[in-house]
Amino acid sequence: xxxxxxxxxxxxxxxxxxxxxxxxxxxxxxxxxxxxxxxxxxxxxxxxxxxxxxxxxxxxxxxxxxxxxxxxxxxxxxxxxxxxxxxxxxxxxxxxxxxxxxxxxxxxxxxxxxxxxxxxxxxxxxxxxxxxxxxxxxxxxxxxxxxxxxxxxxxxxxxxxxxxxxxxxxxxxxxxxxxxxxxxxxxxxxxxxxxxxxxxxxxxxxxxxxxxxxxxxxxxxxxxxxxxxxxxxxxxxxxxxxxxxxxxxxxxxxxxxxxxxxxxxxxxxxxxxxxxxxxxxxxxxxxxxxxxxxxxxxxxxxxxxxxxxxxxxxxxxxxxxxxxxxxxxxxxxxxxxxxxxxxxxxxxxxxxxxxxxxxxxxx
Numbered sequence: 001x002x003x004x005x006x007x008x009x010x011x012x013x014x015x016x017x018x019x020x021x022x023x024x025x026x027x028x029x030x031x032x033x034x035x036x037x038x039x040x041x042x043x044x045x046x047x048x049x050x051x052x053x054x055x056x057x058x059x060x061x062x063x064x065x066x067x068x069x070x071x072x073x074x075x076x077x078x079x080x081x082x083x084x085x086x087x088x089x090x091x092x093x094x095x096x097x098x099x100x101x102x103x104x105x106x107x108x109x110x111x112x113x114x115x116x117x118x119x120x121x122x123x124x125x126x127x128x129x130x131x132x133x134x135x136x137x138x139x140x141x142x143x144x145x146x147x148x149x150x151x152x153x154x155x156x157x158x159x160x161x162x163x164x165x166x167x168x169x170x171x172x173x174x175x176x177x178x179x180x181x182x183x184x185x186x187x188x189x190x191x192x193x194x195x196x197x198x199x200x201x202x203x204x205x206x207x208x209x210x211x212x213x214x215x216x217x218x219x220x221x222x223x224x225x226x227x228x229x230x231x232x233x234x235x236x237x238x239x240x241x242x243x244x245x246x247x248x249x250x251x252x253x254x255x256x257x258x259x260x261x262x263x264x265x266x267x268x269x270x271x272x273x274x275x276x277x278x279x280x281x282x283x284x285x286x287x288x289x290x291x292x293x294x295x296x297x298x299x300x301x302x303x304x305x306x307x308x309x310x311x312x313x314x315x316x317x318x319x320x321x322x323x324x325x326x327x328x329x330x331x332x333x334x335x336x337x338x339x340x341x342x343x344x345x346x347x348x349x350x351x352x353x354x355x356x357x358x359x360x361x362x363x
Contacts, residue, residue: 001193004342004362005334011049012037014349014357018052021352022059023066028091035090035121040335043326046185047122049337050192053344054119056351063273064088064118070095077107081258082114086272089120093139097126097279101133104281113253114277115260119143123163124176124323130281131165131172134290138280139163140250145263146220147180148227150234150241153207155220155227158263159183160250165320166284169298174320179247180228187217187228192340202228209234253278 012033019029036055040048058064068087072080080099084092096112103110120126123139130137143158161183163176181201190197190213197211204210205225219226231243255262260276267273284293301318309316330336337345342357349356 042323084117113258115258127163127165
């Protein structure tokens with residue numbers, strides 16, 4: 001599989017042009033692009049520019065309503081429920097986290113749930129919005145059913161990521177993880193590469209281990225059984241029930257509290273995705289001097305990095321560190337994308353009237 005590199009600013013301009021071509025405003029297009037490329041900057045290929053084809057299909061297919069007008073349907077000083085009305089997930093989610101941040105700055109805590117949204121990108125982006133505002137941030141979303149519950153063979157829960165972020169030095173602490181062994185986007189990358197899945201990631205329609213990425217992904221799309229395993233794997237020996245439980249926590253915080261749709265009903269209403277999100281912001285100044293709390297966290301993170309290393313290894317990372325290093329590298333060298341993604345981008349450029357990308361540099 002051939003990989004190319006494109007300068008970040010060039011790819012950013014391209015994506016903004018694409019989303020404007022769909023009908024979004026310039027500011028909305030820049031917002032969507034910022035979330036999308038944040039994944040590539042962090043080294044997360046599964047959720048970055050390779051997902052542009054997904055958004056193309058959802059926007060042109062009518063799942064995303066360009067004229068959507070989200071509305072707050074219930075609100076207290078500490079909370080809110082937003083009816084998304086099928087808006088673009090990224091713009092809706094930035095709005096929701098900004099509201100949670102505003103409440104946290106005024107009252108110490110803010111929690112906003114969203115229903116009837118669309119795919120919103122990486123959860124860590126929104127959690128880190130709160131950290132950048134000097135707060136603790138948390139974010140969760142449910143997704144199309146892709147996870148089989150422990151001892152099951154029918155996908156019932158989504159990848160249901162949970163993200164947490166808090167200010168620290170030299171970079172924010174940012175934890176962002178799916179509650180499945182791997183997210184759906186990882187399967188999409190393996191299909192594009194033509195690679196076999198590692199055993200222990202997914203089950204086929206009969207509930208057997210499968211290394212066929214296209215088969216597992218096809219079964220998920222067609223709702224014909226099987227799916228990705230919970231974090232921890234199958235059964236109880238390696239604690240797969242923990243990933244299953246974490247996914248349920250996410251389902252409760254997103255779908256149940258918002259009065260929305262659980263993962264097993266997502267994409268089942270014609271013309272609607274019905275995805276739900278949750279955004280939390282917390283002012284940790286309620287617990288003491290914020291500078292001292294941040295210094296304490298930063299000290300512990302450094303102690304983790306300095307602790308004894310396992311044999312054959314020379315470095316311990318803390319959450320958010322690899323992403324910070326990746327951003328430095330990618331901004332200097334460009335974003336890496338595989339040839340199939342590049343072909344998709346050329347097609348999208350033609351469909352949206354966007355200036356096509358010039359031939360990229362081979363990676």
